[in-house]
Each structure stands twice: as C-alpha cells, then as structure tokens.
Amino acid sequence: EPEVTQTPSxxxxxxGQEVIxxxxxxxNHLYFYWYRQILGQKVxxxxxxxxxxxSEKSEIFDDQFSVExxxxxxxxxxxxxxxxxxxxMYFCASSERDSRSGANxxxxxxxxxxxVL
Amino acid sequence: GESVGLHxxxxxxxxxxxxxxxxxxxxxxxxxxxxxxxxSGKGPQFIIDIRSNMDKRQGQRVTVLLNKTVKHLSLxxxxxxxxxxxxxxxxxxxxGSYIPTFGRGTSLIxxx
Numbered sequence: 680e681p682e683v684t685q686t687p688s689x690x691x692x693x694x695g696q697e698v699i700x701x702x703x704x705x706x707n708h709l710y711f712y713w714y715r716q717i718l719g720q721k722v723x724x725x726x727x728x729x730x731x732x733x734s735e736k737s738e739i740f741d742d743q744f745s746v747e748x749x750x751x752x753x754x755x756x757x758x759x760x761x762x763x764x765x766x767x768m769y770f771c772a773s774s775e776r777d778s779r780s781g782a783n784x785x786x787x788x789x790x791x792x793x794x795v796l
Numbered sequence: 797g798e799s800v801g802l803h804x805x806x807x808x809x810x811x812x813x814x815x816x817x818x819x820x821x822x823x824x825x826x827x828x829x830x831x832x833x834x835x836s837g838k839g840p841q842f843i844i845d846i847r848s849n850m851d852k853r854q855g856q857r858v859t860v861l862l863n864k865t866v867k868h869l870s871l872x873x874x875x876x877x878x879x880x881x882x883x884x885x886x887x888x889x890x891x892g893s894y895i896p897t898f899g900r901g902t903s904l905i906x907x908x
Contacts, residue, residue, distance in 0.1 A: 710894075712895075714898075720900075721898050721901055722834075722898040723898070724895055724896070724897065735893070735895055772839075776894055782828065782845060783894045783895075784830070784842050784845065785840075785842070787840045789837070789838050790838075790839050
C-alpha cells in the first residue's frame, strides 16, 4: 500500500536553529499538507500546497515557516529560527481530491518529532 | 460503554463490546466529516468518512452516524478488539476548503 514517508523521525535542536523536515508524499497525489501535534493535544493544520504554491495556511504558519517542493518527490517544511513552543510532532500528508463528491482523504506519514531545547 | 463527547477523553471497554465514540462539531457549514485512528507513534489513519447529505454510513465493523441538527457525529465500532486501542479523532471540512479540522480526540482502551 502506498505510504507517505517522513524524515527524520526525531530531531533535537537548539532554540534559534533552523530545521528542515522532509516528506515524500504518495506519488500520484497532487495535494500536500503539514500538520502538527503538540504532545497530548489535537492535530493542528499548518499549511496546504498545490501546484507549487501554498493554497491555504493557518495562523500558526507565520513567517518562521516555509514549505517547498524542491523536486518531483520531496516536500519540505522549514522552520527558520526554532522556538521552544515549536516542539511537537509534525505530520506530512498528501491526498487526491474528488471535486465532485468533495471527499478529501488525507494519507498521513508517521511524523517527525521535533524537540527544541 | 459510551463516551459523552470529547469532554471525556478516555473510553475503556472490554474486548468484544461495542464502542461508541462521540464528537460535537462546531461549524454548521461543515459538509464533510472524517474519522481518523491514531495508534501510538503513528500518524492519523483514515477510518471512514461521511458527507452531510447522509446520516449513516457503514464500513467494516465501523458505522458513522451524523446528526446535523445538533452537530453531532459518532463512530460505532462493533466487537471491539485490542487492536482498536488508539486515539480517535473526528475531523470536519467546511464547504470550499477541503482542509480537515481535527477535534480533540478520544482515547479508546480495549481490555482483553
């Protein structure tokens, strides 16, 4: 079964450092997403990406965050200067959308745990 | 056992019982709903979805019920198994957005 893969599985960084989280979405999916989950809390939407540009973003996704699809397979999330409160599990997801039915089933990766010290 | 909304974050059941996990959603404009299962150390996994023009949808051992009048969604799991132990999230999608907004989650614990 196709899956979304994420690397690294765990990254520890110092506050103020830049972090890049990587994702390989499912190959025939056109829509890509980043969500995050702070320990014990709900899964929060960060950003969606389609056709090489951001299509939607939440208020969490401020100027410290950026996304990129540098080639035909990878989708990255960059945090420019990490803060303690950026510590969370970051999930990448991809989907196809059925515009007729409105269905949008996201397939999530296993996540990248970011710990900011 | 029955969970009364996501204000009760943990539901414990015995293996073989039926489980009901409830979710109150907030946006009356939401027209598409999804249940996700998240096992420890993994990402959310799609279970079942339902559109707002339906009030019931069945899958394998799972049934989702939608009551738009009171903005309530439930997930019923028949003959619950230890492998069903996980956190279950409901997610809603508002018309035109396509972006699922997750609820808080309910932890289901199945005792053998």
